Amino acid sequence: TGTVNLAVIPGDGIGQEVTPEALKVLEAVDVPVKFQQTHYALGAENYLATGDVLPTSVLAEIRQHDAILLGAVGGKPNDPNLPPGILERGLLLKLRFEFDHYVNLRPSRLFPGTPSPLVEPGDVDFVVVREGTEGPYTGNGGALRVGTPAEVATEVSVNTAFGVERVVRDAFARAERRPRKHLTLVHKTNVLVHAGSVWWRIFETVAAEHPDVTTDYMHIDAAMIHMTVNPSRFDVIVTDNLFGDIITDLAAAITGGIGLAASGNVNPDRTAPSMFEPVHGSAPDIAGQQKADPTAAILSASLLLDHLGYADASAAVEAAVLADLAERTPGTTRRTPEVGDSIAARL
Amino acid sequence: TGTVNLAVIPGDGIGQEVTPEALKVLEAVDVPVKFQQTHYALGAENYLATGDVLPTSVLAEIRQHDAILLGAVGGKPNDPNLPPGILERGLLLKLRFEFDHYVNLRPSRLFPGTPSPLVEPGDVDFVVVREGTEGPYTGNGGALRVGTPAEVATEVSVNTAFGVERVVRDAFARAERRPRKHLTLVHKTNVLVHAGSVWWRIFETVAAEHPDVTTDYMHIDAAMIHMTVNPSRFDVIVTDNLFGDIITDLAAAITGGIGLAASGNVNPDRTAPSMFEPVHGSAPDIAGQQKADPTAAILSASLLLDHLGYADASAAVEAAVLADLAERTPGTTRRTPEVGDSIAARL
Ligand SMILES: CC(C)[C@H](C(=O)O)[C@@H](O)C(=O)O
């Protein structure tokens, strides 16, 4: 049996509680490899203790791995020692950008028996392909005369044909592999005309090469309405980094909550390790109490297995999660390790 | 009795159908002024016929009015003769920017009897104060090597202390006038660090001057979850132009749909006329059939009355809408003028 070199970044808060459960499941699943774990103590706690966010040498080390499993990163809100963005830009986004995670994959399914806040959610099963390396997330921009009445601050959304085409092609390929073969572009072409234009043109060009995939377009604001009124209409959604951030939290909310939402930061060219993480944050308010639901982390491990080519093992983890979800009693809560045990026991 | 000089821009599609109903209500309501209307044929139809979006002379003429009532602007999707953004940037946003509509006011209430797509919406009654003259809406940005594989397109979000402070102050003043006196800042300070920093700092500074207003902060992605899981928690929300665009469509969706969502593009300094319009668009798919619900346009007229100082008349229109809503039979639909007649008859 071969070895998968796995970099593990539990991070902060509930990240440290849910990650062991995802690892438990990776150990339990029947897969013809051994996971060789290296743990990295990165995140708010580490930064406050050492002043380091992500040293270059550590970045270089992580790069040598086959995949990354991340819990959650982030300290207490408004901690004066944690300027906003320092961990997000310096660690999480740094990894996404350095390792060229241009496909930020976020599946949304309403699992049978899971309650939705919607009256009539219908049969929700879609995946958002969020661009991961461009848009308003590049860190371009700056500020002048900070703290004075003459302050001006800019944020620059950068969109390239190179970056848009590769993620749009990935989304079409994914749509083609799904039964409904439908792809929706979400943007705001009527206001962000330059960025919208490159997204729209490339989407249309690639669509012409995929006559078997039906397509439509929706402004991000209109997408809010469709997502709450008729989310089952979606199959695959491709969108920009910021719109993808927003729409996937809404998608998580309508399909049973952020406790179930998994994600993969994928480098489809495999020039660097892909990274798998729950959509949720470190949740300092409930941290340290083993109250967090590890399901999103476990489903992220399932995405990791699929990415590494172990489709059967990935499906087995998903099936175990489904079985566990079906037996949850609304109103009761289990401790984090109990959920992990229950899912692992089914494998 | 005095005269209110009202510029009326019915626009396109259902804009032409709902605007007469809002005017009908303005005629019917008991108010000690006469509305002197000047109609302007602007929008997609006019552009396709004349090639003009908004001639400078027309803009100057509209500026002489006391207020503007707008229906909706926009042609058929993907009309090759209507490049994306041409009307949005050239007409709608042009008016908002030229007339310094820095407070884009969007109230959301779940009226008694109106169905929500949420299982447990609770008692929803909040107002979004969306910044209207900055952020990613400025039109800053551009593109290089368009149509080539080396294309790069940028969109620049511009945020000034001047622009942020005035809208934040307006939001605090509004929060102070409401029973719950709570204000939520929505942004994405952990990624958009420069823009986020000026918003955050000014919000904190103005908060210190309003100890009677309680405050909190939420990232735009987290706001998606709160809006679907517990929308009754919101009282006043202040946010940037783009986040406000997105969150108000979600707010409309959860409070009975875009057919009820009103808005005011307000210039609180009254250096130019404010503009009132439904949040919905021109809906070419249902245009010409008198099927559109004019309630959002009528509630926008109510906001107009309030802005002009006729608080009682404004409240009377809202009460008439509420009474009409309470008597709607789910599953039945009335023609656009029937709804207008029914509301006007109650005044
Ligand atoms: C923490 C933050 C930087 C991140 C993002 O905005 O991408 C998170 O919200 C997510 O969706 O993974």
Ligand SMILES: CC(C)[C@H](C(=O)O)[C@@H](O)C(=O)O
């Ligand atoms: C039509 C469009 C330019 C506009 C906006 O984005 O502001 C609309 O969506 C709105 O919310 O009024």
